[in-house]
Amino acid sequence: MRIPLGARGHAGTSALLVMLTAVACLLVAGLPRTMQASFDAALRQSLTTAPAARTDLTVTGDPAMPYGNLHGRERLEALDPQWRGLLPAALRPLVRPAGHMSVKTVRTPVVGTDNHINPGWLSDADRRVDWVQGRRPGQPSTMRYGDRTLPLFEVGVVDEAVGMMGLRIGQTKVIGYPVSAALRIVGVFKAKDPADRAWSHDIDILHVTRVVSEDAPDRFHTTALVSDDGLATLTGNVRDVTYRWVLPLDGRAASALDVAAIDAAVTEFQRQLEVEGTSTTNYRLATGLPQLLGDFMAALSAARTIMYLVLGGLLAVALGVIVLGVRLLTDRMDQALALARARGGSLWQVAGAGGALTVLVVGPAALAGYALSFLMPGPVLPIVHLGPAVVVVTAVGFAVARLVLAHRTPLHESRDDVVATRPSARRVTLDVLVVVVALAGAYLLRARGSAGSAEQDPFLLLIPIALTVAAALITVRCYPYPLRLLVRLTARGRAAVPFLGLTRAARARSASALPVLILLPALSVSVFAAVISDGIAATQRLASWQKVGAPIKLTSVEDIPAEAIQRVREAAGVEQVALALTGRTQIGATGERPSALAVDLAQWRQVLGDAPVDLPTLSGGTSALLSPALGDRGTFEIMWLSPMRLTTQGVIDSIPGFSTSGQFLLVPREALPWPAANTLLIKGDIAPAELARLVPSATVETQEQVLAAIQADPLTGTVRSTLLVVTVALGAYALVAIVLSLVVGAPGRVRAVSLLRTLGLSDRQARRLTVLELLPLVLVTALVGLALGLGLPAALGPGVDMSSYAGGLPVGDYTPGLLTPVVLAGGLAVCAVLGAYAHTAVGRRRNLGAVLRVGDLP
Known part of the structure; x- marks a missing residue:
């Protein structure tokens, strides 16, 4: 068999496979290099910005x-x-x-x-x-x-x-x-x-x-x-x-x-x-180098965990889509190979011909993607060489294995679209075992949390894979059963299209498993990436508010004169100003010197507006809120400006923008003997330089500057950018998987629609029939993938510490903004419907005589 002639005869399929392979190899080999380059940049920034006494x-x-x-x-x-x-x-x-x-x-x-x-x-x-x-x-x-x-x-x-x-x-x-x-x-x-x-x-x-x-x-x-x-x-x-x-x-x-x-x-x-x-x-x-390296390794471990998860999912989905493309190529070669087998060709000659054609298509594409990856910055890791090799071996191995199974005997003719296949007891037992192991692993991960080491935790990497495989198996095994109930309901009606479309969708064919195994991890990993990214962004914003405590905080080393405060109030762009006094107090009974803050909480709330921080409530002019380190003191006396007698109202863990640990207390501003202030909490649109000019002895800190500093960390930027790239890539691969699943099943679908057209099926009914056949699988897989992607952050939460990327605050609230996940799932469903309509429109142009064989007509 002439291999180049075969590639030229299937140029469209070969071109699609070339594109899929090149992009997959580029991502698999290039993204790890970019990630490692950012890891190196983060370490170098940490070492060069830390005090020399810590690093030297x-x-x-x-x-x-x-x-x-x-x-x-x-x-x-x-x-x-x-x-x-x-x-x-x-x-x-x-x-x-x-x-x-x-x-x-x-x-x-x-x-x-x-x-x-x-x-x-x-x-x-x-x-x-x-x-x-x-x-x-x-x-x-x-x-x-x-x-x-x-x-x-x-x-x-x-x-x-x-x-x-x-x-x-x-x-x-x-x-x-x-x-x-x-x-x-x-x-x-x-x-x-x-x-x-x-x-x-x-x-x-x-x-x-x-x-x-x-x-x-x-x-x-x-x-x-x-x-x-x-x-x-x-x-x-x-x-x-x-x-x-x-x-x-x-x-x-x-x-x-x-x-x-x-x-x-x-x-x-x-x-x-x-x-x-x-x-x-x-x-x-x-030296403080070991502690600095330990902190970096903790942040790096979390980053690697997320990166390995999303890149592993990307590789799995890319391989699945390439396998679909290889299947399409081998299906197009099926008649020629069957004829060669019938004329005396050996099984290994037929399989070798298909494997050689696959190598001819994917080999140069893999080399091209591998070469393009060297344009990306970063060191050459082993995965840079291993990833493209895995892609090629998987594609060729699948092609050879499928041809060996398909052409074991000459003139193979079979139909798998008439009855549903029943899985063996061994297969069911294996599926149940996978599901039980995945659920048990998720429970153990929730129970034990992180391994507590800077080294990579294999348990943390295997559980998401096991959960994805378990969800895919459950989907493949169970989705036909609710459809069969719908089939029974539609069988009682007079319309034939719903019955025929749902019947074809409910049949457990082998061709349906592969799209599920591609779409489900694609959706789950992309939704997981979107949820993690949203969680980090929300926590970064919260951390910036917790650190500053106001849109703008002006702090002076000495009391701010009243005329300076008035200048700030009257400055263009200033909307609200809350006065505060900070300093060291002395508790009379014990001699302890906690830090103290006196502020008008009502004015502070007006300054904060809808910021994501909560302020406590003080009920009286002599009430005080104390830190856990001070505890409940009852009624006590402090020396601050003058002797003050306060009553403990409660205990607070922190004061946004001021104190987060140690000994501190919060008192109402009216408790002060005179209206002193050395801190201004400001809401408005005014340049920090202008405020510094108005109060020369003060330093100005803004929430936007702190947020920008948190987001500028190289590791944080890498995590979020990689999650974005993977989300887009997985969405694209999911769309390609839908298109390929349409094309792979096209011959049988076109033959069935053409036969029904001879019986009076209209074009509109043909489109509805195709949509009803494809949409249930896409919808069920999209819903399962959406649910799994939303649940993975909660399952991995105790094992992944993302606080290094969120200003030191733990990223525990993974309440997602549902826009991105719903758009991903809904977009796939819409693309499936559009693909079905386009597929029907193309099939309508075909001549019935070119599709139906003699004997297919009644």
Whole structure:
């Protein structure tokens, strides 16, 4: 048999199969690459936006005085290559060569004061600071203090310490307890680039730390810089010295595929440092990288679960549609192959010819889709190579298997449209077992929830597949029975079209199973994707409102003057303004200092309007709502502006826009002794920059900005965009499946309609007959797929934590917007009706003599 001639003879079917195969291979090979690229981008963004102190690897040495001291810059620099040599292989590509070192002291009091000045040293101070007053520190000297001689260090202090601590150039401070050294301030510096991520390691140098005490004056801590010359003297004369070697991490080189290896490498590096410790110095690793990677892996695990589910469903549906196309191709070849078989061709020659033709059609198309997938960004994963191979093997394997079964004997003639086939007891038992296992698995998943691991949970992936297969089996087995009841009802009527159409639809033919197995997962997965996407979007919006608490929130570090509030009220675009006061209170009986909010709840509700957040209710001017950490206090007294006596009205979990955990309380604004306000809750259309101009001491935060920040996360964008692509692709595949099911059953349907036309069937009745034959299966499958898609999020809810994509709030409410699911299901039904009408219109043009064989007419 000439294979190219066969392909040319069935050009239309071959072209359709080529398109289906190319698109399937493009999606199967391209979407995983795009997903992995977004996973990598999310990890890199997480590593590059986090403070450097969390991501960098900081080797910390704590010497046992005085034997463990490292005297001089050279000794410190000599250890840096040693630490880099201990790095495991997974960490070496991520660590930049340029790091820095520091030597710092802590808890060094200034004699005669409550303040602390901790002398320290930075290896790259010349690069990171500018001296704005005085000069750089020089060599140390000595000074007499009582009957002792103390080392005297020349130091520089940050400009912030000049105002907060009253320091000035020329001052000499004696430090230590007991007294160990003296400091002479010779210069004042400030950071060249305060936004440099490296400052997160040395925040104590860049800023003064203020310690607030309840029963004592505030204390200040700052770190003063010494020179290289003073380093050797520093390490031998000041207690509590710590050495640090910072190995900066380059987050741009990280890959999500290596997260587990990186996490294990950090643990191994920490173990190696502990081994390097001696009796004089202990070395340890200080980094927040494991926690950051753990949070990322939790988010990544949820994303992978959803992606595997929807992509697995897409692959299954694509394979089903391709199998339908292969079936159509083999049906068109049936007569030629049957003739070859009757003329002495062996079974394997006939099956091989059909398989070769299938390879000729789908092979180049698969290669084309595979090649186009390399235009998409992302690493080449194993599935990129495996997916197209699975498509080709499935198509060719189905073609060969079907031809082997169909042409086991020459001149096969059979009719499966007369009586319904009865499944065997073994088949029924297997179907029941699949349904029971699927339901039991769904129950266990609901009962146990997530496996609690960042690794992929196989149980979470298998249960949706089992539920889909079970629903498809139930649909295939059960949908004829209600139709047979309708057939009995229509048999009593005088109209023949309803009886004939429903009778043909109710017959359990083998050709009906494949469209169900395609349409049901296509609908269920697409509806599932739409529901998940809607749930994430709704929770993102809720999270943004919970974080801000109003359309616009203006917060000041000090009380906002009344004239500034009036300017805001009169600004163009401002509709409503609610005043609030936030601050720290002190409970008189216990001394606890919870945060407090005083606000007019009625005005706040007007500002919120129809926002998806609920505000509590306060009944009286002295009532208060307390957090669970405070509990029910009955009647108690607080100190806030002035003594206030409050009565506990209830307990609340959070205050939108203000407090979500810890100790806090909410009081009515009328309880304040005077109308102070440092926060404005605003409703209206006004630019944040304009509000910042009206109140210069305030920061402005809007709900729209927070929502945009949540949605801008790479993982969140990937999940939602992939769900959208899969929903559209599955809808398209479902439509193609309906069209192919029409075409596959066309010969028998056209022959039956043509025969009935000889008996007086009109064109209108022919269209109704075709619609009644096809529509029940599509409607039943659409309803089952819709119900399964709506139920899958609830079934998987405990096992899939989507809070990482919704601003930290759990996505538990999967109440769907029914528009998308109903449009999908209704669209398929409408397309089935239109297809039936089009199919009837095409069949009407055929000559009855070309359709009916001799003997078909009565």
